[in-house]
Amino acid sequence: MSKRLRTTRHALAAATAVLTPALAACGAGTGSDHTSGMPGMNHSGTPSASAGAMASMPGMAGAATGNGLAAAKDGYRMTSTAGSLPAGKATDYRFTITGPDGNPVTDFAVDQTKRMHFYAVRTDLTGFQHLHPTIAEDGTWTAPLAALQSGTWRLYASFTPESGTGKGKDFVLSRTVKVSGMAMTTSLPKASGTTAVDGYTVTVKGDLMAGMAHQLTATVSKDGKPVTDLQPYLDTYAHLTAFHEGDLAFAHLHPETKVDGDHGGPALTFHAEFAQSGNWRLFLQFQTGGTLHTAALTLHVG
Structure with a gap:
């Protein structure tokens, strides 16, 4: 069974569990490691x-x-x-x-x-x-x-x-x-939909609300021009992971853009589910010319 089908099955089960009582109540880098x-x-x-x-x-x-x-x-x-x-x-x-x-x-x-x-x-x-x-x-x-x-x-x-x-x-x-050692903590950067890494600019947009499924779009550019040479990265053009500020809760962000050779980009879409409101730190990984890049940014979820 594919991961897409498994996710759909679990989503339907979760939706049924939520709707049933409601209806009853109504009477109804590089290539190295x-x-x-x-x-x-x-x-x-x-x-x-x-x-x-x-x-x-x-x-x-x-x-x-x-x-x-x-x-x-x-x-x-x-x-x-x-x-x-x-x-x-x-x-x-x-x-x-x-x-x-x-x-x-x-x-x-x-x-x-x-x-x-x-x-x-x-x-x-x-x-x-x-x-x-x-x-x-x-x-x-x-x-x-x-x-x-x-x-x-x-x-x-x-x-x-x-x-x-x-x-x-x-x-x-x-x-x-x-x-081991003395830990020095750093404050999380303020929420921003744009960040830069290795000469690339990554912009992330989405109307995000906690407890709701939304589409999130990441756009990659370089020197003001759209990037269209993203390489396949294990069956996708980019991987996106997010962690909640404070408790480090893990968010489920699934790529939706289909892979078609070494010319991905500039826009990549993701199915995003954030269980909690607040700030989330996003890590977007994408590959060009055999080099892996990791962009990090903070997004606020209402």
Whole structure:
């Protein structure tokens, strides 16, 4: 089953659950693993996962994976013995996904050529990494993290079991780790629909409201001219991830633009669902000439 169909199915289920009681009441970088950008930010050159869109009930948000802030959901759990990590140097983070039977899960569905998508986000949203870890025969995943700044980081695992009770269901689970040293926090940049990275200008527009599904559009330009040479990035021209200021809730942003050779852009559309109002930090990753770029900006959701 495709991720688009899975998302649609879960959206319909969520919509039914909301409408039923209401009706009753009415009587009715580069190609390498890591590149660097703004201070305190690490960007993985590894492509990312995101697909699907809600096909019915416009304006009604589906929540297939929750907000990503729990280490366990529906019997599946993200476990790790690492409660802390060193600062200032590359390190491996190892973890396991266990199923309802308590055993490590080893059978995962492939989503945009990867079976696991992993994010590392610093609590003040100045640090971001997007990786694709490898799995050992015993079910242990290893994520090769680039150097982390001191402070608290939340680590997210996004996956879909290929078998078991959770087969076909999308999960985002997470855990926190402390990175050694004295942490210096940075205030989140003010909300703005425009940002620049590596000579490119990215503009994001959308009438965003919490709890509602909307279309969000990102436009890429360079030197005042539209960019039309975006390269495919794991079955899409760009990957967009968002995290809520304060609690780091994970938002589900799915690309809708179809891929057609090495001439994507300038406009890219996304199906956006923000569960909470407030400021969200968005990380848009796109590729040109074999180089991955990561643009970060703050958007306010009403």
